[in-house]
Each structure stands twice: as structure tokens, then as C-alpha cells.
Amino acid sequence: MNIFFITNNIFESRNYPLEIILTVALISIAGLLFFYNKTIKKEKKILLNLKNEADYKSKDAELLDILIENIPFNIYFKDLENKFTRINSNQARILGLKNNDDAIGKSDFDFFEHAHLAFDDERKIIETGIPLIDVVEQIKDSKRNVMWVSTSKLPIYDSNGKITGIVGITKDITQSILDRQNLIEAKRKAEEGERLKSFFFANMSHEIRTPINAIVGFSDLLLQKELDADSKKYLKYIINSGDTLMNLIEDIINIAKIEVNQLRITLSDIKIYDIFEEVFKFAENRKLHLNKDNLEIKFEYIETQKDLIIKTDEFRVKQILNNFVSNALKFTDVGSITISYKILDNKKLHFFVKDTGNGIPKDKQKIIFQQFGQVEEDLTKNRAGTGLGLSITDNIVKLMNGSMWLESEINLGSTFFVELPTNS
Numbered sequence: 001m002n003i004f005f006i007t008n009n010i011f012e013s014r015n016y017p018l019e020i021i022l023t024v025a026l027i028s029i030a031g032l033l034f035f036y037n038k039t040i041k042k043e044k045k046i047l048l049n050l051k052n053e054a055d056y057k058s059k060d061a062e063l064l065d066i067l068i069e070n071i072p073f074n075i076y077f078k079d080l081e082n083k084f085t086r087i088n089s090n091q092a093r094i095l096g097l098k099n100n101d102d103a104i105g106k107s108d109f110d111f112f113e114h115a116h117l118a119f120d121d122e123r124k125i126i127e128t129g130i131p132l133i134d135v136v137e138q139i140k141d142s143k144r145n146v147m148w149v150s151t152s153k154l155p156i157y158d159s160n161g162k163i164t165g166i167v168g169i170t171k172d173i174t175q176s177i178l179d180r181q182n183l184i185e186a187k188r189k190a191e192e193g194e195r196l197k198s199f200f201f202a203n204m205s206h207e208i209r210t211p212i213n214a215i216v217g218f219s220d221l222l223l224q225k226e227l228d229a230d231s232k233k234y235l236k237y238i239i240n241s242g243d244t245l246m247n248l249i250e251d252i253i254n255i256a257k258i259e260v261n262q263l264r265i266t267l268s269d270i271k272i273y274d275i276f277e278e279v280f281k282f283a284e285n286r287k288l289h290l291n292k293d294n295l296e297i298k299f300e301y302i303e304t305q306k307d308l309i310i311k312t313d314e315f316r317v318k319q320i321l322n323n324f325v326s327n328a329l330k331f332t333d334v335g336s337i338t339i340s341y342k343i344l345d346n347k348k349l350h351f352f353v354k355d356t357g358n359g360i361p362k363d364k365q366k367i368i369f370q371q372f373g374q375v376e377e378d379l380t381k382n383r384a385g386t387g388l389g390l391s392i393t394d395n396i397v398k399l400m401n402g403s404m405w406l407e408s409e410i411n412l413g414s415t416f417f418v419e420l421p422t423n424s
Contacts, residue, residue, distance in 0.1 A: 074149075091170070096143065113140060137149060212245055254392045263399060272349065300339070320397065325337065352418070401421055
């Protein structure tokens with residue numbers, strides 16, 4: 001029963017003693033105070049919650065203001081008439097304004113020549129609600145400087161889901177565009193340079209070979225005539241020097257081609273025996289030119305594989321073999337040089353050139369495959385050469401997806417092995 005109703009009945013009755021009436025009255029007042037205090041606390045709590053919520057919203061708004069002002073993009077808000085309602089400082093600089101508020105109430109038509117393009121895009125967003133994301137366009141700022149920007153524009157909705165305006169975010173990507181254009185131009189120039197280098201190598205190779213071949217060829221013809229000992233000796237010097245110069249030029253051109261990635265592999269069906277027989281004859285002729293009569297040239301192969309046809313680059317295989325043979329002849333005065341090949345069960349071409357020459361120390365065996373790498377740094381001790389041959393050979397073998405390795409011991413000789421993939 002309501003305490004106030006009981007109290008009222010007691011006061012209206014004259015049959016209760018005064019002490020009871022006072023007691024009930026005090027209880028009623030205490031209840032009233034308790035109820036009032038509880039109500040006050042509840043209202044205070046509501047007010048405190050409202051204040052905290054307002055503080056949070058104020059802090060959120062403050063953080064949003066800081067973000068909008070400091071983010072490295074141009075940010076702007078527009079109403080349904082495409083007029084600015086707020087912009088950040090970056091956008092103000094593009095518009096040529098010192099104060100952000102100077103843009104409020106104005107549109108792109110007050111600042112840009114290209115305003116109609118932005119206006120058309122924004123009208124579509126307002127009408128359809130479909131945002132515009134990362135659209136790249138070229139514009140001019142207030143000082144008519146050309147710049148590239150990436151722009152995104154999104155509709156703004158109220159609590160009822162109705163579009164009330166748009167927000168735009170624009171990023172200056174001028175430097176990225178310029179860097180990309182410079183990269184494209186640099187690539188074009190590099191490709192043009194590669195084309196000119198290829199043209200140069202092809203022409204230089206032909207132009208240099210022609211006179212040297214003439215010198216060596218006519219010297220060979222003269223050597224067949226009846227000449228005195230001194231004349232023959234001088235002609236042999238000319239021929240050997242011509243051969244050395246030709247090999248040097250070939251090495252330089254090949255290294256240059258490797259550097260610009262112009263070394264090409266051309267596969268064709270060939271009879272493998274014919275290649276090695278030709279290299280064997282080359283070694284025999286070089287031995288005669290070098291007057292190494294105490295040196296034996298051997299050619300080993302499996303008789304049943306003599307007529308095998310394989311698919312490989314004939315020119316490059318000869319180049320590898322001639323390089324090995326030339327080195328063997330250079331560093332072997334007595335003993336033998338063996339040229340050998342066979343086709344393995346895995347269809348790979350396996351071949352080697354073995355000599356009984358000086359041999360190569362273990363700590364120098366990697367150096368000789370590097371450009372200009374030689375066992376002896378003192379050129380007076382070395383028997384001519386640039387140190388390019390094995391580096392070129394190594395690159396050719398890798399280009400043919402093959403492998404190459406060396407076995408050598410001092411004063412016992414060296415053996416250079418190669419395995420190349422092939423289709424038998």
C-alpha cells in the first residue's frame with residue numbers, strides 16, 4: 001500500500017495517538033527524501049552520460065579535423081548544388097586560397113577550366129549514389145600548372161539514407177606519372193641501344209674478320225712457295241699473330257654480346273661425329289703451325305654412335321671445343337691432347353678435352369672461369385691470351401642449359417668436361 005495513502009488516513013483519523021502519527025509522518029518524510037535522492041542520482045547519471053557522450057563526440061570531431069588537415073590528400077565536401085561546404089588546406093592550395101573558408105559557397109567553376117568534367121561526374125553520383133573510385137585525370141591548378149591526380153568521390157547520406165552531398169579525396173600523382181613516362185622512355189632508348197649494338201657487332205665482326213682473313217690466308221699461300229728459311233719464319237709469325245688477333249677480336253665481340261644479352265642459341269639436326277672430326281683436324285693444323293711435333297692429338301668416340309644425329313647448336317659446340325683445344329695447345333708442349341665424346345643414356349651429349357700440360361692449381365680453378373681470370377698474373381710468364389675464353393665458354397654452356405667442370409693436377413694436365421642436353 002502506498003505510504004502516502006496510509007499517512008493521509010492516519011492524519012484524517014482522530015483515534016490514533018500523537019506518537020504514532022509523528023512516527024508515521026517521519027517515516028513518510030524519510031521515504032520521500034529517499035525517493036527524491038534516488039531520482040536526483042538517476043538524473044545526474046543521465047546528465048553525466050550525456051556530457052561524456054558529448055565529450056567523446058567533441059574529441060571525435062577534433063580528431064577528424066586533425067586528420068582532414070594533415071592527411072597528404074586534397075579533401076573537400078560539397079552540397080547538392082556542387083558547392084563547397086568544407087575543404088582542407090591541401091585543397092585550398094590547389095584552389096589558390098589562403099583561407100579554407102574562402103571556398104565555402106563556391107564551386108569548381110570559380111577555379112578550374114575543366115570544371116564541367118567534375119560537375120558531370122558529381123551530378124551522376126548524387127543521382128545514382130554510385131561512387132567514383134581512383135579516376136586518373138590531368139588538371140591545372142590555380143597557377144595553371146599541369147598536374148596529374150587520382151580522384152575518388154563518394155555520396156554522403158543522412159540518418160534517413162538520403163544523399164545530402166558528396167566528399168572528394170584527390171591525390172597528386174604527378175611525380176609517379178612523370179617517373180613512369182621517364183621509365184618508358186628509358187626502356188625505349190635502351191631497346192634502341194640494344195638494336196644499335198647488335199647492328200654494330202654484326203658489322204664490326206664482318207669488317208674486322210675480312211682483312212685479317214686476307215692477311216692470314218695470303219700468308220698461308222706464300223708459305224707454300226719456295227722461300228728461304230727467314231721468309232718462312234716471318235710468314236709463320238704473321239700467321240700466328242693473325243690467328244691470335246682473330247681470336248682476341250672474337251673474344252671481345254662475344255663478351256660484348258654476352259654483356260648485352262645478344263648471344264643466341266640456334267638448334268638444328270647435326271651429325272655429332274662431323275663436329276668432332278672437324279675440331280680434331282683444327283687441332284692437328286694448329287699443332288703444325290705451333291711446331292709442336294712432339295705432341296699427339298687423339299680423337300676418341302664410340303663406334304656405334306658415329307652416325308648419331310642430335311639437335312644442338314653446331315656453331316656453339318665448335319666454339320666450346322675450339323676454346324678447350326686452343327688452351328690445351330697453348331699449355332701442352334709434349335705428351336697428348338685427347339678429344340672425346342659420347343651420348344649418355346639420358347640423351348645428353350658428354351664430351352671432354354684432356355691434355356698432359358701444366359695443370360691448374362686447386363685454388364686457381366675457379367678464377368679461370370671469370371673474365372680476365374688467369375693462373376699467372378705476370379703476362380710475361382703466361383702464353384698469350386686475354387683470360388676471356390673460358391668465361392665465354394662458361395656463359396655459352398649455361399645458355400645451352402648445360403654444365404661444365406674441370407679436373408686438373410699440377411704437371412699432370414687438365415680435363416675440361418661438358419654435358420649438354422640434346423634430342424637424339
